[in-house]
Amino acid sequence: MKKLSARRRHPLAALVVLLLALACTGGLYAVFAPADKAQADETAQSLTIEEGKKLYAVGCASCHGTGGQGTSDGPSLVGVGAAAVDFQVSTGRMPAATSQAAQLPDKPAVYSQAEIDQLAAYIASLGAGPAIPTEEQYGPEGADIAKGGELFRNNCAQCHNFTGKGGALTHGKYAPDLEDVAPKHIYEAMLTGPQNMPSFPDSTLSEQNKKDIIAYLDTVNSSESKSPGGLALGGFGPVSEGLFAWVFGLGALIAVAVWVAARTAKAKKS
Amino acid sequence: MSTTTTPESRSRGKAPAGEKVADWADGRLGIYSLAKANMRKIFPDHWSFMLGEICLYSFIIIILTGVYLTLFFHPSMNEVEYHGSYIPMQGQLMSEAYKSTLDISFDVRGGLLIRQIHHWAALIFLAGMFVHMMRVFFTGAFRKPREINWLFGFLLFVLGMFTGFTGYSLPDDLLSGTGIRFMEGAVLSVPIVGTYLSFFIFGGEFPGDDFIARFFSVHVLLLPGIMLGLVVAHLILVFYHKHTQFAGPGKTNKNVVGMPLLPVYMAKAGGFFFLVFGVLAALSAIATINPIWNIGPYRPDMVSTNAQPDWYMGFSEGLIRVMPGWEINFWGHTLVLGVFIPLLIFPLVLVSIAVYPFIESWVTGDKREHHILDRPRNAPTRTAFGVAWITWYFVLLVGGGNDLWATHFNLSINAITWFVRIGFFVAPVVAFVVTKRICLGLQRRDKEKVLHGRETGIIKRLPHGEFIEVHEPLSQEQLHTLTAHEQYKPLELGPEVDENGVRRKVKMSEKLRAKLSKGYYGGESQIPKPTVEEYKEITSGHGHH
Numbered sequence: 001m002k003k004l005s006a007r008r009r010h011p012l013a014a015l016v017v018l019l020l021a022l023a024c025t026g027g028l029y030a031v032f033a034p035a036d037k038a039q040a041d042e043t044a045q046s047l048t049i050e051e052g053k054k055l056y057a058v059g060c061a062s063c064h065g066t067g068g069q070g071t072s073d074g075p076s077l078v079g080v081g082a083a084a085v086d087f088q089v090s091t092g093r094m095p096a097a098t099s100q101a102a103q104l105p106d107k108p109a110v111y112s113q114a115e116i117d118q119l120a121a122y123i124a125s126l127g128a129g130p131a132i133p134t135e136e137q138y139g140p141e142g143a144d145i146a147k148g149g150e151l152f153r154n155n156c157a158q159c160h161n162f163t164g165k166g167g168a169l170t171h172g173k174y175a176p177d178l179e180d181v182a183p184k185h186i187y188e189a190m191l192t193g194p195q196n197m198p199s200f201p202d203s204t205l206s207e208q209n210k211k212d213i214i215a216y217l218d219t220v221n222s223s224e225s226k227s228p229g230g231l232a233l234g235g236f237g238p239v240s241e242g243l244f245a246w247v248f249g250l251g252a253l254i255a256v257a258v259w260v261a262a263r264t265a266k267a268k269k270s
Numbered sequence: 271m272s273t274t275t276t277p278e279s280r281s282r283g284k285a286p287a288g289e290k291v292a293d294w295a296d297g298r299l300g301i302y303s304l305a306k307a308n309m310r311k312i313f314p315d316h317w318s319f320m321l322g323e324i325c326l327y328s329f330i331i332i333i334l335t336g337v338y339l340t341l342f343f344h345p346s347m348n349e350v351e352y353h354g355s356y357i358p359m360q361g362q363l364m365s366e367a368y369k370s371t372l373d374i375s376f377d378v379r380g381g382l383l384i385r386q387i388h389h390w391a392a393l394i395f396l397a398g399m400f401v402h403m404m405r406v407f408f409t410g411a412f413r414k415p416r417e418i419n420w421l422f423g424f425l426l427f428v429l430g431m432f433t434g435f436t437g438y439s440l441p442d443d444l445l446s447g448t449g450i451r452f453m454e455g456a457v458l459s460v461p462i463v464g465t466y467l468s469f470f471i472f473g474g475e476f477p478g479d480d481f482i483a484r485f486f487s488v489h490v491l492l493l494p495g496i497m498l499g500l501v502v503a504h505l506i507l508v509f510y511h512k513h514t515q516f517a518g519p520g521k522t523n524k525n526v527v528g529m530p531l532l533p534v535y536m537a538k539a540g541g542f543f544f545l546v547f548g549v550l551a552a553l554s555a556i557a558t559i560n561p562i563w564n565i566g567p568y569r570p571d572m573v574s575t576n577a578q579p580d581w582y583m584g585f586s587e588g589l590i591r592v593m594p595g596w597e598i599n600f601w602g603h604t605l606v607l608g609v610f611i612p613l614l615i616f617p618l619v620l621v622s623i624a625v626y627p628f629i630e631s632w633v634t635g636d637k638r639e640h641h642i643l644d645r646p647r648n649a650p651t652r653t654a655f656g657v658a659w660i661t662w663y664f665v666l667l668v669g670g671g672n673d674l675w676a677t678h679f680n681l682s683i684n685a686i687t688w689f690v691r692i693g694f695f696v697a698p699v700v701a702f703v704v705t706k707r708i709c710l711g712l713q714r715r716d717k718e719k720v721l722h723g724r725e726t727g728i729i730k731r732l733p734h735g736e737f738i739e740v741h742e743p744l745s746q747e748q749l750h751t752l753t754a755h756e757q758y759k760p761l762e763l764g765p766e767v768d769e770n771g772v773r774r775k776v777k778m779s780e781k782l783r784a785k786l787s788k789g790y791y792g793g794e795s796q797i798p799k800p801t802v803e804e805y806k807e808i809t810s811g812h813g814h815h
Contacts, residue, residue: 102682145357145358145360146357146358146359146360146361146362147361149358149359149362149566150362150566153444153566153569153572153574154569154571154572157444157572157573157574157575158573158574158575159575160575161574161575161576162444162445162564162565162566162574162576163564165576166677167575167576167673167677168575168672168673168674168676168677168683169683170682170683170684171682171683171684172676172680172681172682172683174676174677175575216358219357219358220358220564227558227561228375228376228382228558228561228563229375229382229386229557229558229559229561230386230554230555230556230557230558231556231557231558232558232561233557233558235561235564236576236674237445237565237576237577237578238445238560238578238579238580238581238584239576239578239581239584239670239671239674240674241393241559241560241580241581242393242580242581242584243581244557245390245393245394245397245553245581246397246581248553248557249390249393249394249397249549249550249553250324250394250397250398250401252549252553253324253394253398253546253549254317254321254324254401256542256545256546256549257317257318257320257321257323257324257542258317260317260320260538260541260542260545261315261316261317261319261320262317264315264529264534264538
C-alpha cells in the first residue's frame with residue numbers, strides 16, 4: 001500500500017482514476033443497459049458490410065458492377081441473397097477466371113469464411129434474398145433418408161444421376177458430382193439454383209424435404225458410402241459396366257484362352 | 271460293341287463294375303459306336319477357337335445362376351412397402367419384383383453374388399459372341415459348308431440381346447423401367463399398328479401391371495429354350511463339319527491337324543469351363559453390377575441421367591440419341607420419324623453383317639467347301655467390310671454413351687451428337703479404305719518376306735564400302751504358310767457378242783456382280799503372291815537384291 005499512497009500525487013493519477021471510472025461506468029452501463037445491444041450489433045454489421053463492400057470493389061465489381069447491378073460480363077446480384085454468395089464463393093466457383101466458359105467449375109475457395117461472410121452481408125444489404133442456412137436446417141437430425149431418396153429421384157436425378165454422380169447437360173455444361181459436397185452448400189444450391197440448376201425455394205421443396213435429400217446424399221454418395229456389391233465403377237450404370245466387362249472380363253478370359261491354348265500336348269516328332 | 275463274352279475274358283474273372291455299367295448302357299444307347307466315332311475326333315489348336323467356348327460356358331453359368339434366382343424372385347407388380355434390411359429404402363412403395371430383388375441382394379444367402387455372376391456372365395456372354403462372330407467373319411470360317419451355322423450363331427447373338435433386355439428389365443427398377451418406356455415409345459412409333467402392339471404387349475396402357483410377369487416367362491422360358499436348342503444345333507454342326515484350321519504345313523482342305531477330343535480336349539475344355547467360371551466369379555466378387563438399391567423402384571414420373579441399356583443394346587440407344595426429332599403431322603395423325611427411322615435402322619445394322627457371307631459367295635461364285643481359314647489380310651475386301659461394320663457399330667455406341675463421353679472428356683454433348691451423325695455415314699467408309707490399304711501393305715510385306723527373307727538387323731559392310739542388311743531366308747514351313755492362300759481372278763463377263771455376231775444379253779445383276787468381283791479381286795485389291803519362278807530367280811542369284 002505504501003507504493004500506491006506514494007504515487008497518489010503522481011501527475012497521471014487523475015488520468016488513471018478517470019479511466020477506471022470510465023471503465024466502471026461503461027461496464028455497468030453494458031451490464032445494465034442490454035436494450036441497446038441491437039444498436040451495437042448494427043454497428044458491427046455495418047462494419048461487416050463496409051468490409052464486404054471493400055472486398056467486393058476489389059474482387060467482384062469488374063464483372064458485377066460497382067453497386068452489384070451487373071454488367072455484360074456478370075449478372076446483377078441485387079436480391080440474390082447471402083446464401084447465393086456463400087455457395088458461389090466458398091465452393092470456389094466465384095471469383096471466376098472467365099465469363100466465357102460453358103460452366104464455372106468448383107475449385108479451392110479464394111476467400112476465408114470471414115471474408116465470405118462480409119461479402120455475403122454486403123450483397124444481402126443490396127436487396128432481400130435467401131439467408132445462409134443454419135446447421136439446424138441442413139443437419140442430419142430428424143431426416144428421413146428413404147423419403148430423401150424418393151425426392152432426389154423425382155427432382156434431381158434427371159441431371160445428377162441416381163445417386164448424384166453427376167451428368168452431362170447441353171453444350172459442355174454439366175450437373176456436378178455431389179460426392180462429399182458440404183450439406184450447407186447442397187442446401188444453398190437448392191435454395192438459390194446456381195448456374196443451370198433450377199431453384200427449389202421452400203414453397204417447392206420444404207425445409208424438411210431439403211434435409212431429407214441431404215441425408216440421402218450423405219448416405220449413398222459420400223466417400224464413406226458403402227457399395228455392398230464391390231467396386232461401384234463410378235456409379236454411372238451400364239456404360240461403365242459394359243466397358244468393365246469388355247476390358248477386364250473378356251480381356252481376362254481371352255488371356256486365359258491364350259494361356260490354355262499355349263499349353264498343349266505336343267506330338268512327338270519322329 | 272458286342273457284349274458276348276469270349277472264353278479269354280471269362281478266364282480273367284468277373285468284369286469290373288464300370289465295364290458292366292458301360293455294357294448295360296451300350297445295349298440300350300449304343301454308346302460304344304458313338305464313342306468310337308467321336309472320342310478320337312480331332313480339333314485344331316488356336317486360342318481364337320476357344321472364344322466360342324467362352325460363350326458356351328458363360329451360357330451354362332447363366333442358366334445355373336438363373337435357376338437359383340428364380341427360387342427367390344417374385345415376378346409380380348403388386349405394390350408393397352419395403353421393410354427389409356436396406357436402410358435407404360425403408361418404407362418406400364415398390365413392386366414385389368423390385369422388393370424380391372432387394373431381398374435377393376441383401377437377405378438371401380449368396381444372393382447378391384449369384385445375381386452379379388448372372389449379370390456379369392450375361393455381359394460376357396454377349397461380348398464373347400460378338401468377338402467369336404468376328405473371329406469367324408475375319409477368317410472366312412463362314413464359307414461353305416458353314417453358312418447355316420453362321421446364321422445359327424447370329425440368331426443366338428440376337429436372341430441373347432433380347433434375353434438380356436427382358437432379364438435386366440425384371441427387377442422393375444427405375445433404370446430398366448426407363449428402358450421399357452423407351453421400347454414402348456419405339457413400338458408406338460410404328461405407323462397404324464403401333465398403339466395396338468403396345469396395348470397387346472403391356473395388356474393396356476403403359477406400364478400396367480402385367481409386363482413383369484410376361485417378360486419373366488419370355489426371359490426364363492421362351493428365349494432360353496430357343497437358345498438352348500440353337501446352341502445344341504450349333505455344336506452338332508461344328509462336330510459334323512469338323513473344325514476349320516489355319517493354313518500350315520500338312521494342313522489341307524481335307525484333313526484336320528490337331529489333338530483328339532479324348533483325352534486332350536476333354537481335359538482342356540473341362541478345365542477351361544472352370545477357368546471361365548472362376549474369372550466370372552472373381553469379377554462378380556470384385557465389381558458391382560446393376561446396383562438396383564441405388565437406382566430405386568420404377569415410377570413412370572421419374573427418370574435419371576445415365577439411363578442407358580446394357581452394352582449390347584447400346585447401339586440402339588445411340589440411334590435414338592443422335593436422330594433429329596423429325597415428325598410429320600397429317601390429318602390428325604403423327605408419324606414420329608425421330609423414333610421410327612432408328613427402329614428401322616436397328617435391324618438393318620444387325621442384318622447387314624449376317625447376310626455378308628451370302629453376298630460374298632454370290633460375288634465370288636465360289637461353290638467349293640473351305641476348311642482352311644483365311645488370314646484377314648489375304649481377303650482385304652472382306653476384312654475392310656468387317657472393320658467398317660465394327661466402326662459403324664462403335665460410332666453408334668459412342669452415341670449411346672454421349673453423356674459420359676461429354677463429362678469424362680470435357681466435351682460438348684452437342685458436338686458428340688454431331689460427330690456421331692456425320693460418323694454414321696463417313697466413319698465406315700474411311701475405315702473401309704484404310705483397312706484395305708493396311709491389308710495390301712501387309713500382303714506386300716509377306717511377299718517381301720517370302721522373296722527376300724526376314725530382316726535380321728545385322729548390317730554388313732562389303733569390301734567396296736557398301737552397307738547391306740543381311741536377310742535370313744524363311745524356313746520351308748513359313749514359306750508354305752505365307753503362300754498357301756488362294757488368289758481369285760475377277761469375274762469376266764465374256765464377249766459382248768456371241769459367235770454368230772448377235773449381241774448377248776447380259777443381266778443387270780451379272781454386270782453388278784462383275785463390278786463387285788473386280789472390286790474384290792481386281793489389280794488394286796490384291797498383291798499377286800510370289801510365284802515359284804520369282805522365288806527361284808531371287809534365291810539362285812548371288813547375294814541379295
